Amino acid sequence: MGMTMIENLLARKAGLARVRPGDIVTVDVDMCVMIDLQFATMWIPPNRIHDPDKIAVVMDHAVPAPTLKDAAAGPKARKFVADFGIEKFFDVGRHGICHQVIAENGLARPGEVLACTDSHTCAGGAYNTAARGLGPAELYSIMCTGTTWYQIASTVRYELNGQLPQGISGKDVFLHLANAYGDATNQNLEFGGSGLASIPLSDRRTIATQAAEISADFATFGVDDLLREFLTERGVHDYEPADADPDAEYFAVREVDLTGLEPYVARPGTVSHNGLPVSQIERRAIDQAFIGSCANGQLDDLRIAAQILRGRTVAPGVRLLVTPASQQVYRDAMRLGYLQDIADAGGVVTNSTCGACFGYHMGVVGPGEVCLTSSTRNFTGRMGSTEAEIYMASPATVAASAIAGYITDPRSVTA
Amino acid sequence: MKTTISGRVWVFGDSIDTDAMYPAFAMKLDIPEAAKHVFYQIRPGWTDLVEPGDIVVAGKNFGVGSSRPVAALFRQLGVAALIAEEFNSLFFRNAINAGLPALTAPGVTSIFSDGATGSFDVATGAYRNDISGATGQAPALPPLILEILSSGGVLARLSEQGYLPIELLDALRSGAIPVDSGSGA
Numbered sequence: 001m002g003m004t005m006i007e008n009l010l011a012r013k014a015g016l017a018r019v020r021p022g023d024i025v026t027v028d029v030d031m032c033v034m035i036d037l038q039f040a041t042m043w044i045p046p047n048r049i050h051d052p053d054k055i056a057v058v059m060d061h062a063v064p065a066p067t068l069k070d071a072a073a074g075p076k077a078r079k080f081v082a083d084f085g086i087e088k089f090f091d092v093g094r095h096g097i098c099h100q101v102i103a104e105n106g107l108a109r110p111g112e113v114l115a116c117t118d119s120h121t122c123a124g125g126a127y128n129t130a131a132r133g134l135g136p137a138e139l140y141s142i143m144c145t146g147t148t149w150y151q152i153a154s155t156v157r158y159e160l161n162g163q164l165p166q167g168i169s170g171k172d173v174f175l176h177l178a179n180a181y182g183d184a185t186n187q188n189l190e191f192g193g194s195g196l197a198s199i200p201l202s203d204r205r206t207i208a209t210q211a212a213e214i215s216a217d218f219a220t221f222g223v224d225d226l227l228r229e230f231l232t233e234r235g236v237h238d239y240e241p242a243d244a245d246p247d248a249e250y251f252a253v254r255e256v257d258l259t260g261l262e263p264y265v266a267r268p269g270t271v272s273h274n275g276l277p278v279s280q281i282e283r284r285a286i287d288q289a290f291i292g293s294c295a296n297g298q299l300d301d302l303r304i305a306a307q308i309l310r311g312r313t314v315a316p317g318v319r320l321l322v323t324p325a326s327q328q329v330y331r332d333a334m335r336l337g338y339l340q341d342i343a344d345a346g347g348v349v350t351n352s353t354c355g356a357c358f359g360y361h362m363g364v365v366g367p368g369e370v371c372l373t374s375s376t377r378n379f380t381g382r383m384g385s386t387e388a389e390i391y392m393a394s395p396a397t398v399a400a401s402a403i404a405g406y407i408t409d410p411r412s413v414t415a
Numbered sequence: 416m417k418t419t420i421s422g423r424v425w426v427f428g429d430s431i432d433t434d435a436m437y438p439a440f441a442m443k444l445d446i447p448e449a450a451k452h453v454f455y456q457i458r459p460g461w462t463d464l465v466e467p468g469d470i471v472v473a474g475k476n477f478g479v480g481s482s483r484p485v486a487a488l489f490r491q492l493g494v495a496a497l498i499a500e501e502f503n504s505l506f507f508r509n510a511i512n513a514g515l516p517a518l519t520a521p522g523v524t525s526i527f528s529d530g531a532t533g534s535f536d537v538a539t540g541a542y543r544n545d546i547s548g549a550t551g552q553a554p555a556l557p558p559l560i561l562e563i564l565s566s567g568g569v570l571a572r573l574s575e576q577g578y579l580p581i582e583l584l585d586a587l588r589s590g591a592i593p594v595d596s597g598s599g600a
Contacts, residue, residue, distance in 0.1 A: 183476055215479045
């Protein structure tokens with residue numbers, strides 16, 4: 001039997017002819033992405049590092065600094081990049097949420113290994129990169145040594161068939177899969193099939209990002225024309241894609257009919273076996289509506305939100321917060337008029353940061369409040385009070401619901 | 416390294432997420448203060464009851480969620496090991512890298528309840544409820560992981576290898592988190 005996409009990738013990187021689930025492999029890491037929290041929470045200047053060209057430093061989780069602790073991290077990061085000659089430094093002003101910065105700057109390359117101190121690093125799988133969440137101690141180690149290890153998990157293949165309907169997004173695809181199949185703990189996800197061409201790169205990244213929510217390891221997409229074009233535009237050349245063997249051995253192969261999908265929403269607590277089509281949810285009033293994060297603060301997400309909000313008004317009693325995923329997205333969205341549309345409708349556009357998504361700053365929710373979010377995670381207490389409820393849906397559903405004042409099907413607004 | 420860990424056991428359920436152990440507001444605090452908020456909502460007051468040497472046993476999908484270094488809080492509290500029916504792999508790696516033994520032991524929650532004492536040999540995978548005598552067998556930890564644990568975690572190992580100042584070795588082995596308090600020095 002052959003190997004899955006991620007097995008092929010890791011086998012090649014490990015210099016092995018074949019790997020199987022359960023094997024432990026040691027690989028060289030092609031790109032090590034460090035974030036501001038590293039310098040705030042776990043930092044001593046190293047005596048030496050592996051390779052400054054394989055390191056990027058991104059200020060994202062707590063910028064501009066909301067606490068003294070975070071403020072103290074900035075100078076440490078700046079000194080580190082100066083001392084070691086690290087050129088890929090994304091300081092406040094040219095910053096963004098790390099997974100967006102990685103994408104914009106072509107740091108995640110097909111067939112390569114990327115490490116980053118954030119659980120949503122699996123986002124890089126949209127670009128055929130072996131990227132997964134790692135902790136700050138491990139990132140520190142990779143920064144020093146240039147290598148790490150992975151235990152090969154079994155792989156679930158999603159065979160995407162049909163066409164993604166107009167108005168249905170990657171978020172809806174993911175929420176449907178999470179509801180239908182539940183957790184994928186200690187499993188890899190692989191996405192392919194004839195319907196893949198109908199899923200834009202932005203939606204693929206939403207799906208890959210959210211693999212963390214069902215506890216998966218790696219979540220990879222193959223290289224196709226759409227991805228090749230995306231990479232060329234970002235100056236990424238000379239890569240070696242990883243693909244699955246025709247006779248690859250999977251834990252499961254699941255067929256997904258994209259054509260039949262509709263907007264989905266997840267109820268508070270988890271996305272796993274906890275969702276339903278938006279059209280079926282009871283009338284649920286909301287206090288806060290959030291569009292942002294590495295999953296859904298992309299330019300396409302803001303475009304979709306702006307189209308719905310244009311000429312309409314956010315309902316009384318609802319706060320709509322929109323956080324572009326990067327300074328680049330912010331600038332593009334401003335140039336294209338999206339931010340104007342959002343602000344004119346009564347939405348608040350924030351600077352790019354992980355902020356509200358992890359309940360750390362700018363948009364923390366209070367006791368008894370209901371938040372509808374198109375960010376990454378809906379755990380109890382995730383965005384603030386443990387007595388707040390966090391529902392999750394696509395940017396279109398969040399924008400439409402902000403206008404209605406309750407969770408609503410975006411097709412009712414756009415129709 | 417001592418591979419058998421014995422201690423009083425605390426039992427938790429399935430899908431305990433990282434935010435339930437290390438909430439965002441605690442990330443604004445230093446480690447000793449942050450550690451007082453572990454399980455703050457699902458078991459308030461637990462951090463006053465847990466004692467050094469205790470063992471946390473949990474169900475499936477333990478630690479789903481964030482990359483935040485929850486294991487550092489457990490080490491601060493003196494927790495000797497994490498045992499679970501199933502771990503989120505990021506959470507598992509974080510424990511190992513922090514020098515905190517973690518063992519996947521299918522069936523473990525069915526033979527332990529709060530207050531029991533248990534013994535877990537991470538090198539062989541054998542485990543036992545010292546009160547009831549019930550035993551179980553988990554997959555042993557692979558050599559590469561035992562090696563990281565015997566160094567006292569990945570940061571201590573980096574100190575041994577000369578990447579971090581050797582003066583920090585003992586502190587890192589004991590689970591201290593290096594926080595440079597200087598102004599970027």
